[in-house]
Amino acid sequence: xxxxxxxxDRPTGPLHLGHYVGSLxxxxxxxxxxxxxxxxxxLQGLTDNGHNPAKISENILNVVADYLAVGIDPAKTTLCLQxxxxxxxxxxxxxxxxxxxxxxxxNPTVKSEIAQKGFERSLPAGFLTYPVSQAADITAFSANLxxxxxxxxxxxxxxxxxxxxxxxxxxxxxxxxxxAMLGKVSRLPGIDGQAKMxxxxxxxxTLGAPADEVQAAVMKMYTDPNHLRVNDPGQVEGNVVxxxxxxxxxxxxxxxxxxxxxxxxxxxxxVLKRLLxxxxxxxxxxxxxxxxxxxxxxxxxxxxxxQGTDRARVVTGDLVARVRRALGLALL
Ligand code: ATP
Ligand code: MG
Numbered sequence: 001x002x003x004x005x006x007x008x009d010r011p012t013g014p015l016h017l018g019h020y021v022g023s024l025x026x027x028x029x030x031x032x033x034x035x036x037x038x039x040x041x042x043l044q045g046l047t048d049n050g051h052n053p054a055k056i057s058e059n060i061l062n063v064v065a066d067y068l069a070v071g072i073d074p075a076k077t078t079l080c081l082q083x084x085x086x087x088x089x090x091x092x093x094x095x096x097x098x099x100x101x102x103x104x105x106x107n108p109t110v111k112s113e114i115a116q117k118g119f120e121r122s123l124p125a126g127f128l129t130y131p132v133s134q135a136a137d138i139t140a141f142s143a144n145l146x147x148x149x150x151x152x153x154x155x156x157x158x159x160x161x162x163x164x165x166x167x168x169x170x171x172x173x174x175x176x177x178x179x180a181m182l183g184k185v186s187r188l189p190g191i192d193g194q195a196k197m198x199x200x201x202x203x204x205x206t207l208g209a210p211a212d213e214v215q216a217a218v219m220k221m222y223t224d225p226n227h228l229r230v231n232d233p234g235q236v237e238g239n240v241v242x243x244x245x246x247x248x249x250x251x252x253x254x255x256x257x258x259x260x261x262x263x264x265x266x267x268x269x270x271v272l273k274r275l276l277x278x279x280x281x282x283x284x285x286x287x288x289x290x291x292x293x294x295x296x297x298x299x300x301x302x303x304x305x306x307q308g309t310d311r312a313r314v315v316t317g318d319l320v321a322r323v324r325r326a327l328g329l330a331l332l
Contacts, residue, residue: 004176005030006143008039008082011059012049015066016204017280018188018197021247022149024070026183030147031076037141037312038067040305043082043089044133047126048117048200061301066207069291074304080312081305082137087316091136094323096129098165099158104128109154117200135159140316142176150186151196170326185247193222193240208291211281218277223269230268241272248279 007023009015015024030036040063045056060081067079082088104110110131114123134155138146139162146156156178163175187196190203197204205217221241227234236242236259245255258275261267294301324330 003034003145004141004143005034005036005145005147006039006138006141006178007036007147008041008044008137009063010041010045010199011056011063012045013055013059013199014062014206014208016197016199016206017244017248018149018190018204019066020070020207021185021188022183023147024067024072026147026181027077028071031073034145036076037078037080037143037308037315038072039080039082039137039312040064041082041134041137044130047124047130047133048113050124050126060305061295061298062208064301064305065291065294068294068301068304069207069287074308077308078311079305079308081309084309085140085312085316087313087320088133088136088140090320091140091323092129092133094327095132095135095162095166098162098169099129099132101128103158103161104131107131107154107158109151131155131158132162135162138178139163139175140319141312142319144176144178145181146178147181147183149196150182153180156180166323166326172326174322174326188247189240189243191217191221191240193238205280207284207287209284209288211285214280214284215277218273218280219270221273221276223272227262227269231265233265234262234267234269236263241269241276244276245272245279248276248283 007027009019009023027036027038040060042056042060045059046053049055064079067077068074072079105128110128114127119127131154135158138156138159146152148156160177163177166175167173189195190197190201191205192203194201194203205214209217218241221244223239223241224235226232239262242255242259242262245258249255258267258272262272321330
């Protein structure tokens with residue numbers, strides 16, 4: 001059955017391998033079968049970069065180039081810009097009244113991000129409430145399927161709470177509930193072994209990284225700190241190199257053999273890292289070349305974003321008009 005899909009990324013930096021396995025790869029497959037919209041979430045990017053708007057504006061076209069470079073096709077997927085869709089902001093304001101501050105504070109992803117960023121008393125109100133703006137994004141397109149990494153599951157749960165509360169209050173099903181869709185690798189760790197590769201943590205490999213940078217990152221990867229001599233038995237769990245081989249090496253039987261060998265002892269980290277480097281270079285080389293070609297014509301990237309955003313403006317405008325009517329606010 002044809003589904004309506006909404007996903008997006010914050011333009012807080014160029015996209016990385018975590019995005020590739022966590023969602024970009026699925027989007028390329030899904031666009032052939034479903035109605036897919038991908039949102040460049042610049043407003044959400046500003047929630048923790050309010051004092052540095054250039055960081056967000058400078059990365060919008062980088063992200064669009066990343067999309068096109070991995071094979072997202074603007075003829076099949078609507079690519080749009082959050083700040084150019086006023087319906088999303090209006091919906092956010094309606095929904096904010098249906099969510100308590102304590103509920104927002106309980107969102108586990110937001111909670112850990114607040115701790116990571118060390119906000120304490122300087123927590124921007126927009127950051128605490130960004131799950132509500134995400135609910136506005138999803139519902140504005142009446143999306144029922146949202147392909148995401150697992151850090152986003154609490155956002156989907158919160159979106160559905162808002163949907164149910166709104167529909168109950170107005171007495172008609174204006175908003176659509178949605179379901180998360182997790183990829184095979186729903187959380188790629190950072191090269192430092194941290195829980196998640198993330199633009200903000202600087203522990204990633206970007207899709208446009210030059211070959212020598214990719215190699216240096218692989219050689220630096222966190223492995224098993226107790227695997228000191230080649231003949232020592234090594235540990236596979238928590239070993240970033242194996243997480244990446246699982247994510248990027250299509251030959252699963254080969255990875256299983258390597259794991260068994262590593263656990264027995266006799267397989268060195270450097271051999272494994274060379275293997276992973278080869279896999280990543282093969283994957284990234286064509287993406288890097290296409291990305292650079294797209295970025296050489298920024299006018300075309302703007303045109304692609306403009307066309308998708310114009311289409312999205314109609315869809316989101318219709319939905320917010322229905323919301324206004326349901327609230328009895330369509331007086332003027
Ligand atoms: P930031 O650090 O600015 O929040 P980010 O790297 O977390 O950036 P987002 O734009 O917040 O990237 O996330 C976009 C999408 O990519 C989300 O669906 C998220 O779950 C997914 N994603 C991000 N990082 C990873 C990862 N390491 N593994 C799997 N999915 C990921
Ligand atoms: Mg994030």
